[in-house]
Amino acid sequence: MAVMESAVSSHGTKPSRGQTHSLSGKSHGSTTTDLPTGIADIRKLPDSRFLELWDAIVVDPSIKSRLLNHAALSFTLRPRISRAVLPLHGIILLTGVPGTGKTSLGRGLAARTAEVVQDQEGFRYIEVDPHALVGSMLGKSQRAVTELFRSTLVERAMQAATIVLLDEVETLVADRTKMSLQANPVDVHRATDAALVELDRLAEDHGRLLFIATSNFPSAIDAAFTSRADLVVTIPLPNESARLAILRHTLSRMATELPALQGIAASPDLLNVARATDGLDGRTVRKLVAAACAEDEDVALEPERLTIEHLLAAARAIAAATSEGRVR
Ligand SMILES: Nc1ncnc2c1ncn2[C@@H]1O[C@H](COP(=O)(O)OP(=O)(O)OP(=O)(O)O)[C@@H](O)[C@H]1O
Numbered sequence: 001m002a003v004m005e006s007a008v009s010s011h012g013t014k015p016s017r018g019q020t021h022s023l024s025g026k027s028h029g030s031t032t033t034d035l036p037t038g039i040a041d042i043r044k045l046p047d048s049r050f051l052e053l054w055d056a057i058v059v060d061p062s063i064k065s066r067l068l069n070h071a072a073l074s075f076t077l078r079p080r081i082s083r084a085v086l087p088l089h090g091i092i093l094l095t096g097v098p099g100t101g102k103t104s105l106g107r108g109l110a111a112r113t114a115e116v117v118q119d120q121e122g123f124r125y126i127e128v129d130p131h132a133l134v135g136s137m138l139g140k141s142q143r144a145v146t147e148l149f150r151s152t153l154v155e156r157a158m159q160a161a162t163i164v165l166l167d168e169v170e171t172l173v174a175d176r177t178k179m180s181l182q183a184n185p186v187d188v189h190r191a192t193d194a195a196l197v198e199l200d201r202l203a204e205d206h207g208r209l210l211f212i213a214t215s216n217f218p219s220a221i222d223a224a225f226t227s228r229a230d231l232v233v234t235i236p237l238p239n240e241s242a243r244l245a246i247l248r249h250t251l252s253r254m255a256t257e258l259p260a261l262q263g264i265a266a267s268p269d270l271l272n273v274a275r276a277t278d279g280l281d282g283r284t285v286r287k288l289v290a291a292a293c294a295e296d297e298d299v300a301l302e303p304e305r306l307t308i309e310h311l312l313a314a315a316r317a318i319a320a321a322t323s324e325g326r327v328r
């Protein structure tokens with residue numbers, strides 16, 4: 001296993017992106033009924049769609065390089081150094097308010113890690129759906145969690161370097177001190193216990209396994225999980241220049257289908273729209289373009305007619321709705 005140093009330190013020098021396949025044979029987001037319980041997706045890495053997600057998220061480049069360097073270390077350093085010396089668990093936790101790009105970054109990080117850390121057997125990606133494990137199967141959460149870790153994940157981790165996304169991890173490792181609020185506290189308590197025990201076991205036995213976890217509710221995560229994370233990164237709301245970049249990216253990608261939008265994608269006036277979206281998350285900023293198209297019936301029928309004024313009107317409408325929501 002060799003690390004491509006230049007690729008870790010500079011995204012611009014990364015190697016070419018090869019063809020990838022979904023192991024499930026299905027595109028991401030489709031129903032994957034043939035997958036084991038609790039697994040939402042399995043695929044080979046690097047995956048070109050995940051690499052696109054990584055590029056599409058606009059954050060301070062230092063965040064992306066810190067994530068990538070830590071993820072690479074999980075495969076280059078962790079398997080070689082005793083846990084008595086360096087108690088690394090191979091867990092990276094991304095927190096932040098909804099719509100800040102955590103899931104996209106998690107998937108993208110998996111793909112970029114596979115790109116920069118060269119492994120002869122290739123990398124696998126597994127996405128866990130904690131909601132399918134916990135809660136829905138009352139009284140069976142603990143068994144489902146143990147089964148997932150001991151058989152599904154272990155089997156895969158033994159075959160190849162594996163990156164596991166634990167999306168919305170607060171469901172899997174709910175804070176045991178707040179259990180009185182839960183509908184089924186004993187079951188959830190046991191599921192958290194089981195997940196922590198199995199994470200320790202996997203960290204001990206499998207060096208080529210990295211967990212990337214995301215959460216909107218870090219306060220709902222059990223402290224024992226957070227303390228096991230080797231890196232916790234809070235993804236911030238986009239600042240003005242990030243919002244401008246998101247708007248430009250959205251419009252210029254739309255312009256490949258609707259060339260008339262190239263003009264507003266490149267317009268200096270887009271900065272005014274970015275200013276008017278202060279406090280909004282990245283998802284809302286992207287969706288603002290669709291909201292702007294819906295501002296006017298003519299534009300809805302012919303989106304090429306979109307103007308900066310429509311974008312500004314939509315931004316003001318969202319800002320007003322948001323502040324009204326805050327006042328209530
Ligand atoms: N900083 C950003 N730059 C570019 N696009 C962004 C950014 N943040 C969010 N987005 C866009 O918003 C959408 C939602 O992103 P994603 O699902 O990754 O967010 P999330 O933080 O996981 O949200 P949630 O907490 O609700 O699960 C995606 O289309 C993504 O491209």
Ligand SMILES: [Mg+2]
Pocket residue numbers: 102103104167214
């Ligand atoms: Mg998410």
